[in-house]
Amino acid sequence: MTLSRRSFTRLAAVAGVPWLGSTFRSEREFLAVQRPLPPAPSDPDEAYWAEVRRRMVLPADLAFMNAANLCPVSAEGAQALIATSQQLDADPSPIMRAKLAERREVSRQAIADFLSVGADEILMTRNTSESNNLVSSGLSLSQGDEVVVLSDNHPSNEAAWRVKAARFGFTVVTVPVVSPHPGDGYYLEAVARALTPRTRVLAFTHVTNTVGDRYPAEALCRLARERNVLSMVDGAQTVGLFDLDLRRIGPDCYSASIHKWLCGPKETGILYLNRAVHDRIAPSVVSLYGGKVGISRTLEAMGQRDEAALAVLDRPVAFLRGIGMAAIERRALMLADRLRQGLAELPGVELWTSRDPARSAAVVALRPGTLDPTRLAAALYQQDRIVVATRGGTDRPGIRFSPHFYNSPAEIDRAITALRSYLAKGV
Numbered sequence: 306m307t308l309s310r311r312s313f314t315r316l317a318a319v320a321g322v323p324w325l326g327s328t329f330r331s332e333r334e335f336l337a338v339q340r341p342l343p344p345a346p347s348d349p350d351e352a353y354w355a356e357v358r359r360r361m362v363l364p365a366d367l368a369f370m371n372a373a374n375l376c377p378v379s380a381e382g383a384q385a386l387i388a389t390s391q392q393l394d395a396d397p398s399p400i401m402r403a404k405l406a407e408r409r410e411v412s413r414q415a416i417a418d419f420l421s422v423g424a425d426e427i428l429m430t431r432n433t434s435e436s437n438n439l440v441s442s443g444l445s446l447s448q449g450d451e452v453v454v455l456s457d458n459h460p461s462n463e464a465a466w467r468v469k470a471a472r473f474g475f476t477v478v479t480v481p482v483v484s485p486h487p488g489d490g491y492y493l494e495a496v497a498r499a500l501t502p503r504t505r506v507l508a509f510t511h512v513t514n515t516v517g518d519r520y521p522a523e524a525l526c527r528l529a530r531e532r533n534v535l536s537m538v539d540g541a542q543t544v545g546l547f548d549l550d551l552r553r554i555g556p557d558c559y560s561a562s563i564h565k566w567l568c569g570p571k572e573t574g575i576l577y578l579n580r581a582v583h584d585r586i587a588p589s590v591v592s593l594y595g596g597k598v599g600i601s602r603t604l605e606a607m608g609q610r611d612e613a614a615l616a617v618l619d620r621p622v623a624f625l626r627g628i629g630m631a632a633i634e635r636r637a638l639m640l641a642d643r644l645r646q647g648l649a650e651l652p653g654v655e656l657w658t659s660r661d662p663a664r665s666a667a668v669v670a671l672r673p674g675t676l677d678p679t680r681l682a683a684a685l686y687q688q689d690r691i692v693v694a695t696r697g698g699t700d701r702p703g704i705r706f707s708p709h710f711y712n713s714p715a716e717i718d719r720a721i722t723a724l725r726s727y728l729a730k731g732v
Contacts, residue, residue, distance in 0.1 A: 345632035368716035373707035408616035415619035425599025434461035436560030436576035442589035448474035457482040486664040512542035517668025548630035569621035647721035
């Protein structure tokens with residue numbers, strides 16, 4: 306999509322979009338990043354990744370390492386969302402909304418292709434939490450049934466089961482997580498012992514949002530299938546990071562947020578439901594405006610939605626696929642490994658994330674010595690322009706980095722240097 310001078314002026318004038326002035330300092334610079342980005346070469350250099358970074362709606366001085374929570378969008382993606390929203394606001398007619406409904410199906414097909422599944426198996430939700438709850442609320446479970454969960458799940462894939470167990474009488478069985486990650490064998494054996502003839506669901510997170518532990522999703526899904534147990538996988542920290550093939554991994558249900566590693570619009574998510582289990586998931590919301598294929602006709606009928614956002618969900622998919630998911634995965638994992646190695650050498654740091662690349666991904670968590678994590682995170686943002694997340698409580702507290710393909714080795718080194726300085730002088 307190209308942007309005319311008139312369109313640029315209109316876009317820059319949109320209320321509440323201050324980033325256009327700070328990130329793109331001129332019309333020429335903004336138009337320059339609209340040129341097609343070439344696919345990543347077999348061994349992309351830093352010049353290529355710098356060009357990728359320039360396509361993001363992200364100030365050049367901000368080292369944003371919180372992809373596990375929220376990602377920036379690309380310039381093209383932001384432009385498409387704003388233009389589509391303006392189009393709808395200028396003409397909120399049934400005819401225009403019907404056109405956007407057709408565009409929603411284009412987005413659905415793009416997401417399905419991205420995950421190597423069928424469009425009739427994809428639901429577009431608000432986020433991973435809604436996706437997970439559509440499953441836990443939609444299944445028919447009662448007294449005598451069991452749901453097996455790993456203890457380090459996101460609340461929407463762990464606490465939600467407990468709330469519903471208290472209501473409907475089924476039992477939640479917890480497989481304890483061991484820290485540091487003990488290896489795939491432990492989890493395969495522990496889950497196998499936990500599954501019984503009463504087990505109906507195995508629910509786990511592919512990569513944890515807490516410390517970035519990576520679990521053997523394909524092997525666990527296979528184990529569940531062999532035991533006639535439905536597998537529900539939280540993929541919030543994998544979709545947009547890994548080069549995924551859900552048909553190969555084999556889950557019955559797989560959830561994610563498009564606004565995380567996929568770099569899409571806010572409040573958009575995905576739920577994959579294998580068509581073999583469609584008849585087992587009842588709608589927990591009954592309304593209008595569902596999708597046009599498969600189970601989206603019922604489970605996606607949630608009333609009025611942000612139709613403009615749903616209509617452009619193919620854009621972030623196209624942006625990442627244009628770079629190449631294999632290249633993105635290698636890049637993000639390389640940056641995370643560089644970060645883990647550097648942090649592990651700092652005095653006083655307790656690294657919660659495994660240093661084994663096979664047991665981790667691009668989420669890196671640590672205890673920063675005796676420093677207060679909240680004050681440290683604020684100092685990193687205000688003084689060093691580095692964005693991280695914090696984790697309180699007693700379960701592996703501290704700070705969390707989650708770099709993505711738009712970060713650079715220089716930003717990783719900057720973060721390590723800044724943390725070393727705060728460990729020495731305090732915050």
